[in-house]
Amino acid sequence: EAGVAQSPRYKIIEKRQSVAFWCNPISGHATLYWYQQILGQGPKLLIQFQNNGVVDDSQLPKDRFSAERLKGVDSTLKIQPAKLEDSAVYLCASSLFWYRGFRRTEAFFGQGTRLTVV
Amino acid sequence: KQEVTQIPAALSVPEGENLVLNCSFTDSAIYNLQWFRQDPGKGLTSLLLIQSSQREQTSGRLNASLDKSSGRSTLYIAASQPGDSATYLCAVTQGGSEKLVFGKGMKLTVNP
Numbered sequence: 001e002a003g004v005a006q007s008p009r010y011k012i013i014e015k016r017q018s019v020a021f022w023c024n025p026i027s028g029h030a031t032l033y034w035y036q037q038i039l040g041q042g043p044k045l046l047i048q049f050q051n052n053g054v055v056d057d058s059q060l061p062k063d064r065f066s067a068e069r070l071k072g073v074d075s076t077l078k079i080q081p082a083k084l085e086d087s088a089v090y091l092c093a094s095s096l097f098w099y100r101g102f103r104r105t106e107a108f109f110g111q112g113t114r115l116t117v118v
Numbered sequence: 119k120q121e122v123t124q125i126p127a128a129l130s131v132p133e134g135e136n137l138v139l140n141c142s143f144t145d146s147a148i149y150n151l152q153w154f155r156q157d158p159g160k161g162l163t164s165l166l167l168i169q170s171s172q173r174e175q176t177s178g179r180l181n182a183s184l185d186k187s188s189g190r191s192t193l194y195i196a197a198s199q200p201g202d203s204a205t206y207l208c209a210v211t212q213g214g215s216e217k218l219v220f221g222k223g224m225k226l227t228v229n230p
Binding site: 006031033035041042043044045048050054055056080092093095105106107108109110111114 | 122143150152154155158161163207209211215216217219
């Protein structure tokens with residue numbers, strides 16, 4: 001079974017530039033999460049989708065961050081314009097699926113995208 | 119608001135010790151609790167998942183327990199090895215919203 005795919009793996013941009021990250025969740029998973037992880041800290045939830053609807057985006061800086069989930073499958077996260085403090089690893093995860101008739105909410109993560117803003 | 123705490127933030131031990139990692143959470147209305155491992159520069163690897171109705175789960179040298187009523191979980195690592203060196207994170211899936219809330223993690227170093 002293929003895991004959660006993210007691209008790119010690394011990105012270096014100058015402040016005020018824009019950047020986009022892509023995530024392809026595990027097939028059949030209804031919930032998709034984007035997390036921001038600053039060095040030395042735990043992941044912070046930016047946005048949670050269920051199918052193509054937003055469940056929680058309370059910690060998404062909406063003046064510069066945006067996210068969409070196309071047809072309830074792939075998702076993109078965009079930052080425009082980037083600030084120095086956006087330097088972090090951006091993690092995508094998927095969850096919520098049916099396994100042998102049971103609803104499962106185990107989360108699986110991609111490798112992440114390391115963003116450096118200079 | 120759910121808060122997940124992991125103490126201590128870092129631990130350094132000699133090889134061969136049996137370890138207990140602690141995780142506490144403030145809201146007991148959870149679907150499950152997961153323990154993850156994160157190697158430097160990498161994503162998160164799921165180690166164990168405990169459903170809210172379960173008390174413990176085991177995988178190899180790892181055993182995780184859950185006491186939902188007291189808001190605590192422990193991850194037990196038997197006979198630690200240098201390859202166990204990593205950051206360990208626990209996360210709870212909130213009932214209703216299915217929001218996944220993380221602790222800040224515990225950095226483990228196992229010295230040969």
